[in-house]
Amino acid sequence: MFKGFLKHVNNIITESDIIFEILDARYPEETRNYNLERKIRKLGKKLILIINKADLVEKEVLEKQKEELIKKTKLRIIFVSAKKKEGINLIRKEIGMAKKQQTLTVGIIGYPNTGKSTLINSITGTGKGKVATSKKAGLTRGLQRIKISEGIYLLDSPGIIPQKKEESDLFLVNSKNINQIKDIEATAFRIIKELGIEKITNYFKIKNVTDEEELLIEIAKKQNLLKKGGKPDSQKAARYLLEKYHRTEIK
Ligand SMILES: Nc1nc2c(ncn2[C@@H]2O[C@H](COP(=O)(O)OP(=O)(O)OP(=O)(O)O)[C@@H](O)[C@H]2O)c(=O)[nH]1
Ligand SMILES: [Mg+2]
Structure with missing residues (x-):
């Protein structure tokens, strides 16, 4: 391709x-x-x-x-x-x-x-x-x-992506869709870094989060995105966050 x-x-x-x-x-x-x-x-x-x-x-x-x-x-x-x-x-x-x-x-x-x-x-x-x-x-x-x-x-012409670009950088500028992303969590980390943790905690009304991993877990809890045993599913939370970003709901 x-x-x-x-x-x-x-x-x-x-x-x-x-x-x-x-x-x-x-x-x-x-x-x-x-x-x-x-x-x-x-x-x-x-x-x-x-x-x-x-x-x-x-x-x-x-x-x-x-x-x-x-x-x-x-x-x-x-x-x-x-x-x-x-x-x-x-x-x-x-x-x-x-x-x-x-x-x-x-x-x-x-x-x-x-x-x-x-x-x-x-x-x-x-x-x-x-x-x-x-x-x-x-x-x-x-x-x-x-x-x-x-x-x-x-x-x-079709959109052209430089060969060496990371998928998370491409997602950030909307040049890749969620379905084209292989590492959802890494991409979520990139988006969190870009937006800043505070903007996201404010949006979800979450408190006391210090890093990206914690943030995803808190989003999972808040949105009731759980694994089979009832533990928070940060993979699902990452996807949820990316969808919000893609729809420019968190700016
Ligand atoms: N707000 C805003 N949206 C735009 C503008 N130009 C394009 N869009 C939107 O951006 C999206 C992509 O537009 P396309 O014209 O399909 O982009 P493209 O560069 O041809 O994309 P590929 O063919 O996939 O490479 C669409 O949802 C457009 O409506 C603009 O000037 N302002
Ligand atoms: Mg086009």
Whole structure:
């Protein structure tokens, strides 16, 4: 399966004239793929960073991110909300400026679930949507070429995950679903670390917890998630916590 992905990636880079890398505004750094960026640079293709889901981040945080990104990179950066169709005109303008020959192909890459397909639908502007989107990561499979106007094509691609990423890091940014996670407890520990124990104890109204393991046991007790003998089941508690996180019930 991974080999298949790599082939798509290489194809998308060679076939595109410019490439949009879609990042999640909540975790721009965690969803950047430096390997792919290097590949794109080597092939001399133009890369633009699109920070999507800006509607999920507060304005001040967004401004701060913008500052940090600009310090770090010379790449053009565009903030958008594909879902709310905000900033889409900036993207259309960029595409218009890039069209110098008869045909222009724009490649869309990014982690699973960053909103690549949603963005394509917003750019094409058709109400119904030309490509399928989903809450679950890993929807788009092969490459899809979508014509947006005469001589201009967008290439949708499956989400691409760097080979060395931990599954818990991918879960954190919604690029993996719970069903794709092998080590539920380790992933729960990662999420607890990210959110901070206090936020979770407040949410569940639990007191006197000092570490992650204790926290899972207390959640199990509170939610009545028990093993056969009646002992708290921290595995079940971990899954329960991940589901809550995935539905953004604990923020
Ligand atoms: N709030 C918000 N949600 C968005 C935005 N863009 C996409 N989404 C949601 O994010 C989820 C994933 O969107 P997709 O467009 O399917 O993501 P993708 O990158 O194509 O995912 P794969 O094909 O699995 O790689 C869907 O539930 C979208 O509705 C946005 O700008 N704001
Ligand atoms: Mg998709």
